[in-house]
Amino acid sequence: MGEFKGLLIPSLCFLFGVAAVLSELACKDSHSGPTYESLQSVFDKKPFRPATNLSNPTITNISFTLYAVLGVNEKSQILTTFLWLRLYWHHEFLQWDPEKCGGITKISLPVEELWMPDIIVYEFIDEDKSQRCPYIYVNHTGQIRYDRMLRVLSSCNLEIFNFPFDVQKCSLTFGSYMHTIRDVRVSLALPIEQISENSKKYLETSGEWELVKIQGETDILKFGIDEWDIITFWVTIKRRSVLYVVNLIIPSSFLMLVDIMSFYLPPHSVDRASFKMTLILGYTVFLLIMNDLLPSTANGTPLIGIYFSVCLALMVISLLETVIITNVLHHNAMKYRPVPRLVRVLVLGYLARLICYTRPPSQPETPSNNITTADPEKMKNVEVSMVSLPPLASPELQQICRDLGMVRAHIDSLRLQQDLEEEWIHVGYVLDYLLFRVYLVLITLYALVITCMWCIWYNL
Structure with missing residues (x-):
């Protein structure tokens, strides 16, 4: 092993020493450009970094143009872009005098025959399947320009809470894979502002995403x-x-508007509850259909998903309110229960004035109307008093009087039932108007908050 090192080091020193002496490629008078033999000697040095002094790093200048945003996969946290990448570096073995080479200042050479910096995108998570350019341009000073198309599948921390008004900021880190800072240095070939403007100018895709800006900074990665x-x-x-x-958003808003307008249906009608149930069923079908359009990640739920869930919850609350009002209007009235005094004072008194509820004018009070707020047991006394007759009356007259008393008692019973129903109806209307206004205030505040948040995010 020691003998091998002893032979390798002098050979490398000799090789780079010869390269330093022969800094210019040979040309022939009958040929334009460097000769094939001189270029072949450069091709043979492909495994070695093109520097006569290995202590000097090769500086690679990088620029790119974002040509297309192909897609964003929120679930996999992947950003797919298409770039026009351009690299510049200096090859110290590829230099010639244009005056001696027929005025040729630039030639194209095959990529496979020359050393290239191993510049990669650190966020790459898949194999690059884009077409590779087989040639590079070299000028007489040894400056190399390499252009290639790059389809980048990069990892990106995507924030979807603001969907569909979200702004994503993803990084593309360029650097050498094997060569450290002592061998390869990277720098910008163009100013960041120009890279951003060129990308906006040539961005061809007009789909779901638009480019806002590109920022860049140089750094040193330590490991x-x-x-x-x-x-x-x-x-x-x-x-x-x-x-x-x-x-x-617009279809969901229309369904919520229909739910609000359903409060104008008569609360004592059964069709109102069935209408709301049908509306909830339609909104559920809408949620199932739009589920494919919403992004999904394990990190969180977008705000629009919370928005739809709250809208569905509000619809369920409105249905429960209808059920409660229907119970107040029908169940209590069918039992001929008078309105409790506390409910009459609180609901028909304070709450009615609070919501500006005007009760329809009542009919002129008659003796029969005096018993409407009495207890139903008093109807029996009324019935008995009406059938009491003088003992000297004929049996036919007594039977007629008893029949008339029963008719009068039945009519008064119907009036009592009607008055109880009307009073419970007024209680139900007051509660319905109150809950409707509370429901409307909740929806308005919720819509204003959501709209303001989305407007702020959209203008960022």
């Missing part, structure tokens, strides 16, 4: 005692939300 020179580009993209507003 143990080794250091790597890297450049990190921060690509900020914003989702175009018109599709989701039209397909999700």
Whole structure:
């Protein structure tokens, strides 16, 4: 092993010493450009970094143009982009004098025959299947330009809470894979502002995402005692939300508007409860259909999912309110129970004035109307008093009087039942108006908060 090292080190020193002496490629008068033999000697040095002094690092200049945003997979946290990548570096073995080479200042050479810096994207999580350019351009000073198309599947921490008004910021880190900072250094070939402007100019996709800006910074990656020179580009993209507003938010708002307008149906009608149940069923079907459009991750739920859940909960609350009001209007009235004094004072008194509920004017009070608020047991006394007759009356007259008394008692009983029903109806209407206003205030506040949050995020 020691003999091998002893032979290798002098050979490398001799090789780079010859390269330092022969700094220019040979040309012939009958040929334009460097000769094939001189280029072949450079090709033979492909395994070695093209530097006459290995203590000097090879500086690689990097620039790219974001040509397309192909997709964002929120569940897998993957960003798919298409880049036009351009690399520049200096090859100290590829230099010639244009005056001696027929005025040729630039030639193209095959990529496989020359040393290249192993610049990669650190966020790469899949094999690059894009087409590779087979040639590079070299000018007479040894400056090399390499262009290639790059389909990047990179990992990105995607935040979907603001969906569909979310803005994603993903990083693309370029650097050498094997060469440390002593061998390969990276720098920007163009200013960051120009890279961002070129990407906005040539971005061809007009789908779901639009480019906001590109930022970049150089840094040093440390791992143990080794250091790597890297450049990190921060690509900020914003989702175009018109599709989701039209397909999700507007239909949901229409269904909520129909649910609000359903409060104007008569509360004592059974159709109101069935209408709300049908509306909830339709909203559930809508949620199942739009579930495929919503992004899903294990980290959290988007705000629009919470928005739909709250809307469904509000619809269920409105249905429960209808059930309660229906019970007040029908169940208590059918039992001929008078309205308790506490309910009459609290609901028909204070709450009715609070919500500005105006009770319809009552009919002029008659003697028969005096018993409407009495206990139903008093009806028996009324019935007995009406059938009491003088003992000298004929049997036919007594039978007629008894029949008339029974008719009068039945009529008064119906009036009592009607008055009880009307009073319970007023209680139900007051509660219905109160709960409707509370429900409307809750929906309005909720809609304002959601709208303000989305407007702030959309304008960021």
